[in-house]
Amino acid sequence: MSPESSDLYPTTRPAAVSEAVDRAGLDALLLTPGPDLRYVTGYDALPLERLTCLVVPASGEPFLMVPRLELPAAEHSPASRLGVEFVAWDETDDPYAEVARRLGPVARVGLADRMWALQSLRFRAVMPEAEQVLAGSVLRELRMRKSPAEKAALAEAGAAIDAVHNLVPQLLKAGRTEREVGKDIAEAIIDAGHARVDFVIVGSGPNGASPHSELTDRVIRPGEPVVVDIGGVMPSGYCSDSTRTYCVGEPPADFTAYYEVLKRAQEAACAHVRPGVSCESVDAAAREVIAEAGYGEYFIHRTGHGIGLETHEEPYIVAGNTEEMRPGFAFSVEPGIYLPGRHGARIEDIVVCGEAAGERVNNTTRDLVVVD
Template sequence: MTLSRFSTDVYAHRLSAAAAAAGEAGLAGLVITPGYDLRYLVGSRAQTFERLTALVLPAQGEPTVVVPRLELAALKESAVPELGVTVRDWVDGEDPYRMVVDALGGQAVAVTDAMPALHLLPLTELLGVVPVLATDVLRRLRMIKDGAEIDALRKAGAAIDRVHARVPEFLVPGRTEADVAADIAEAIVAEGHSEVAFIIVGSGPNGADPHHECSDRELQAGDIVVVDIGGPYQPGYNSDCTRTYSIGEPDPEVARRYAVLQRAQQAAVDVVRPGVTAEQVDAAARDVLAAEGLAEGFVHRTGHGIGLSVHEEPYIVAGNNLPLEVGMAFSVEPGVYFPGQWGARIEDIVIVTADGAESVNNQPHELVVVPAR
């Protein structure tokens, strides 16, 4: 059975680092309700309800989990019991927000960006000040993947590679995009993912829409098909990989433009290393396309960070001068789109190493030609 979380020492280190970061930011502590931040810090997959569940992490002192008594069972699969974190359960009629404030020991508080307004407003009223977002405190911790996270991303990448290896058998003229997506969904789970996060099957003109999902359009000989797929792999780290397929031999001009895109994607991967900025990676891909007159066809950023969330920091986009560091993980996915005609995208997840980038995706980058059978 695949573990649903990391070992307890991983979470103990994260709690200590997050508390230290809160202190360095001049905060009394953090309040983290269910979501990716809570899962990152203690491995909890608790859900948000109208009754408050929150991890209270003071900059000084021991952490506390405030939880409704009827939700106590939700903590059993997390690292909370093994971490020795104080658990304060409450029942209807008690004030959980007062429990949170008492456990903090100060007013300068940061809250997770996933905290619902129904919890933020009563907490704010008791504190007497509006909390800030914990994003700035947790950003670097979540961006720099540790060894356990990198291993999980590698496994997720290998699993989605196995799915892409099966995609050509699904691309049969006369089948609909929805038919293909259903087969891919089954394959994603069969190859080890816990569930499907997203599936894009964009054939012909639908491939020119970067966020097209799937439709009842039937595949045809001559179609260029964009397939962008991914999902979480235990303990919850995501895959995300795009390859582009041609049903039958492509038109020579399509092949030429695709070859330029392939060079652009490789140029962006090649420039990745510590100290290079996120916007420089974006520019590396964009410059190759611009030199061939294809700049206007590239309508989105070059990439996004990935981990527990499919989209997280760092964002590989113009204007982001964040220097890359060892352990950052993100997509490199330039695309070209020609409305009403076709589109193409190539996407790998890469991890920054001491001297470059490690790709967790290793399926061929060439335009995959599928027989028009």
Template sequence: MSTLPFPASVYAARLDRAAVLAADAGLDAIIVGPGPDLQYLVGVEGDTIERLTALVLGPGIVPAVVVPRMELAKVRTTAVGELGLTLADWVDGENPYDLVASAVGAASRVGVSDALPALHVIPLADRLGVRVELATPVLRESRMIKDAEEIAELRRAGAAIDAVHGRVREWLRAGRTEREVAADIAEAIVAEGHRTVEFVIVGSGPNGADPHHEVSDRVIEDGDVVVVDIGGAVPSGYNSDSTRTYVVGAPSPEASERIAVLARAQQAAVDAARPGATASQVDAAARQVLADAGLGEAFLHRTGHGIGVSVHEEPYIAPGNDLVLREGMAFSIEPGIYFAGEWGARIEDIVVLTADGCERLNVAPHALTAV
């Protein structure tokens, strides 16, 4: 029985496009190991283990999957089975690298996915007799432009995480620890439509000044500004990621004023997100609003990151990234301000670029929310 979230034809189109892009890049073959790229191309999920699983594709190559026999039944439930791709299974004691070499054939340039570890890359290179290189540019190009099915799943994920933010006031209050609040949020992430919880950040008071603080046993106090950054994967494997900033009780005038500036900065970046703009221009739109208000040095990270089958993927919305944005790209817009020893704040939405702008996939209130 198939476990695919999308029709097999979607995966066939992805395989065909990856082969064309490989040819454009001058690669004779691409070897893709377990990880986000394999999930995207054929729906096979999981991480690399000591037993090699690999998809081989490229111009003029009939796509083939080398897989341990003990994993064969699972792989057949994915697009590999639906599309009737060539399967080369092996058992312990046999050499899977010979099977990959047979699928590749004669080649002078071979790319490997960036999730394939040295454990497999080195023996593959030895067996192929070529210097392998990263296939990242090809696979990145494949995944950056979302198809209609992917956008629909990102919308679903966005609505599901918005529903969780809509319930935060049920759990966030003085006297509870960050860990207790996070446990309730994690349960709600699943209840509201996700299959997994990828992360829960509850940063209260001074902990909010650490952008990647997760949770602690700190007891939340009246007056705390609290950063809640949460996300998970919906059943298709596509991810949500959204941050809102809350205050327990009444905020200080300074916090209210600064977070209002942050909301304007986030909106400025959303307004700048459109085909033809560069990633750095979108980043600069948020950064300029904060700098004009004297808060530029409080913004410690890039403005955003792509999202899909990975929480973080291309494109990265960062200073110096001159990548021209295109319709179908999906990424976060999440400027933040952080004051060491005091508090922090971040506002994050996922957007998808449309023909003339962007669609915001998160609509939970952006203003500082009192609970």
């Protein structure tokens, strides 16, 4: 069952954010369209040159600056339940000056991490004395720990992308191009319940050795491994992301050997997840298996990234990140082995840290799937 919008975007969230702003020593957060604004309000606002901005002061009531022509969309969004004042502005108004006037003198403000430069510079012009910092530093603690409703949204997204992977063996055929297969996968992502496609990677043969390979007109040949990394955005706003590796016909012997290593590495990292372990130790759990088998130099990226309203967000599962896992952390576990010019493999699941262990939201087989 899909999580309710009222659970995903609770009316208590603006107050929680205001408290976080105060703890961070900021005077206000300024959130323009993007994941931060949607997290706080549920409003998936269009990114336009006209300013839409949620202003969350450390003290005082938040308000949403919105172009008058976008007011109906804002009023029909979950933001309408929050009791936040909507301040509609007309074409001849200066909304930046109005934000500055309402806030009064400020020393430090947090700007949405994805705010356009043209907007941040306009805010600097009307608040020249204010230090600008990233809002992400304030919101990270809230956004990293997923609520039960957010975990349900990620589980729904995981089930939807699993349904697509279950179809992939029917689409992968020798003689088809990566682009042809990718087009069919994109259609399946929408059919599975996503609101939009985020990405489709179909890396065949040597293209599978490039983790972010783009779709090409390369023809898939018999005996070639194919890395299929796909994801989309659900109507809830929450993202899916899962990778499986397939082989069209009998796989090469050297590929089969390192695929089994990869499978053990992915399992080791998933089994290591629990509260209190460091993010970098999850990366190390996968990396050690691969390195001991002699493939360490071919694992060329971090083990994972956080996921939620963004496909890539905190926490990052990488060496150097000593932050401890806490219940509610959601992230990918996706080790890979890539042999340049030959082939590659990756296995990726989204994992949520529970009270005692990690819980996968992706459940299709992790065995190598050989298709005719």
